[in-house]
Amino acid sequence: MRFVENFPFITIVLSLFSAVICFALKDKRARFVSYSLLGAGILMSASVLVYNLTSETGYFVYRMGHYDAPIGNEIAAGVLEPFFVLLFEVMMLLSLLGGSYKIETDVEPSKHRLFCIMVNLTHAALTALCYTNDIFTAYVFVEICTIASCALLMARKRTRPLVAATRYMMFSLIGSSLLLVGIVLLYSVTGHLLFPQLYASIQALWTTGQYTLPLTVALGLIVSGLAIKSGLCPFHWWMRDTYATATPAASGILSGVISKAYIFLLIKIIGRVISREIYVQSGIHTVLLIFGVAGMMVGSLSAIQTHNLNFMLAYSSAAQIGYIYMGLGLGTDAALLASLFQMVAHALTKPMLFLSAMGLSDTVGKRQDFDALRGSAHWNPVAGIGYAAGALSMVGLPIFAGFIPKLLFSLSAFGHDWKTYVILVALAISTILNVVYFLRTMVNTYGPERVAMERRKITFRTARTFSVVVLIMALINLIVGLHAQPIISLFEKGIHIFTTIR
């Protein structure tokens, strides 16, 4: 059964290979190849997950080449890695299927092939980011991910996505440069690039007190580079345009999957390279906590002020990213678990919200403002259901997935003197703000129509794939909300593997 250990590398190389193949194919075939490859990826990561859950250690290292760790390159999988790859693949496939009829019209016909290539490359980069055990490989695939996601955004045939892409690239470039110089500094004081050896030499350097300043600066640069790329508070200004102007499937992928992949890489680096103790002693976590709380507030307040549905969803993404960083800012296992769950909840909910928003605004001639959208849920009932489920999940209503992380955050907040108060107050305020803007729009969509205009009825029959996908997403959300315990215990096992097996 050790053949299963090949699956991570097969997923990565196969999706790279199919990107090349798609370059030679026609649109329809290219789409078929890239979507079926996502399906194959789902099967493979599911089997890796099952394999690791049933095996004794729950962890394996796979050599990428003929030589062992400090010499060669390797990838590693515990329990968390295949789980998140599985989550990312499922959400990518669902948002692509759900938004496929929109992709038809949004992307120029001659460029569909390139869109499929970018999907494949994003898939490969995400998988590699989750599984990698080498910091420089991580950098290379972060760059592939950046370019491919930017291309997903630019694929829409208007000028506004280009302006949004410029803004997105500016922030991404800032993040990349910080990440690169951080990695280089880290290499210059440790002499290693693979996670286990980096961990050992960082521990040794920290205890002897040698090179403490370069080490702290390097770690700070790496963390801030990844935080900027994932859209932590003062650097979240690209989000509004990016998520609002991309084609909805791409917005779902960008907000639900790609920013999470950077955060997962960050969590992996904190757990496996920096180690919890040094992370806490260096004080990086407090900075993340402050910016995370600020992100929650700023994102929610901006979301309240806007009158555009997609802008509101984009700002709410900034707030949700803030939650994740707040959890990382505590630096305990319980808070890390809450952050991981928040990542799951957000990845499950955001693509559904973007797809439903697309369904709603299609009934009123692609308008996005709240006035026009009033009452649109009656014209597209499935999108209405999806939007309501997503909004309730974001607000944190019990039985939906979004409730669990809020509970876990508040439970993990106790016993950290001033941080306890900060987190509890921030959670309370931010939940109220969430309620204010999400419930308002949700009630609005079911309210009476205000603007007289031409409307288009979209029923289950006329948009079958879209409806099925949105209903599946809502169902997954409910199931995760109702049966959170298996996932929590999986995370506990994963965090245990993260911190004990080197």
Place this chain on the structure above:
Amino acid sequence: MKKRNLSEKIRQWYEGELSFDEKIAEPVVHIPAGTHDQQPPETKTKIRIVHRLENTEIKISRVGYGVLSVVFCLIICSILISTALFLPGFADKEAPTANEVYEHYVGAGRDQTGAVNTVAGMILDYRAFDTLGESFVLFTATCAVLLLLEGHKAALNRAKSTFTYATDPIVGIAAKIVVPVILVFGVYVLFNGHLSPGGGFSGGAILGTGLILYAQAYGDERAARVIPAGAIRGITIAALSFYCLSKSYSFFTGNEFNGVHSVIGPGTPGDFLSGGLILPLNLAVGLVVCCTMYTFYMIFTRGRLD
């Protein structure tokens, strides 16, 4: 009274009447109405420049940016420089980077990989996964540029104004002499990557330069005829596919539990046909780099490959 105001405001906000929306930025340029479309672009640019010079807001923001950037630059430079002061010294034999990994790459690399050039051995054998990623960074960028510019009017319009130097007594003749030399040198660097300095990336860049010089000298129309678009696409696809498949093979055989052993040995170090997969991989990387450079050039100047 005040309370009532607040509830009134909340009602307005809920109804969508109250707008404390983000202020839509004022138009920076005031082009007189009606002239926007009729004037040629040069006049429009002139008007814009005049307006920009007169606009105080832009002046203030420019000064603000200047001050901020100086302060920011000083801060970031001082942090990094103070970091650099505490780093291991330059050319230090005891530096942390001069560790067992380096000793292994240099000491055992030749016998394990068969490449005399240890850098080639390192990037194409020990750390081949990184290099696979690198080639795909280039491929991603090519596709992104194609997505943006292929067949787009922004690039196509420029094709009309391209000028050829084919009849020029200096450029034309010099190109005729230099291009073959560059190409031969590129092929040499490409094929000797495992024996001497060079390899796929540098050789491919040299080859790409030769092709770009040809296109510059003889006009991109002729270049597009001589080097067909299908060939460029085909070479890219073939090279990347070969790279993927051969590396899959060596990753797969690298783990003993699969029960398959690699049949590719390192050969005799120093021979032309040595280094196992390194020579074909160098070739593949070189072709990818060459095609990417040439594609960038053609897409930027011509808007299409054919």
Place this chain on the structure above:
Amino acid sequence: MNITLNLEELTAMLLFGIGFTMLVFSRNLLKKVLGLNIIDTGVYLFLASMGYIEGNLTPIVPPTGPVDPGIYINPIPTGLVLTGIVVSVSFSALMLALAVRLYKKYRTLNLDEIYARCDREDGED
């Protein structure tokens, strides 16, 4: 603290700071791309100087006989520089292609102006 020993690293960091400031604060798209390239140049210089060991040779070993690792420089930073160059080329190409498209539409490379006009027009092409 060894100022005289680390002149190469200091220069590299200075270059990084200059490029980074240009990337963050310049409002011209082309200058931002230039800033990106200056950053990368700084990183290459840093890597190259990190890999150098006093008096040692390029890491191309003789084809036969035993190899003494002590007389060659570190090959790893060289490989990292290669990756850096590739990534920087790709990013530059992407940003320049974006710049071409934006310039064609807005006839300017000033980002403030582009953002403002994009917000104002907010329409289709």
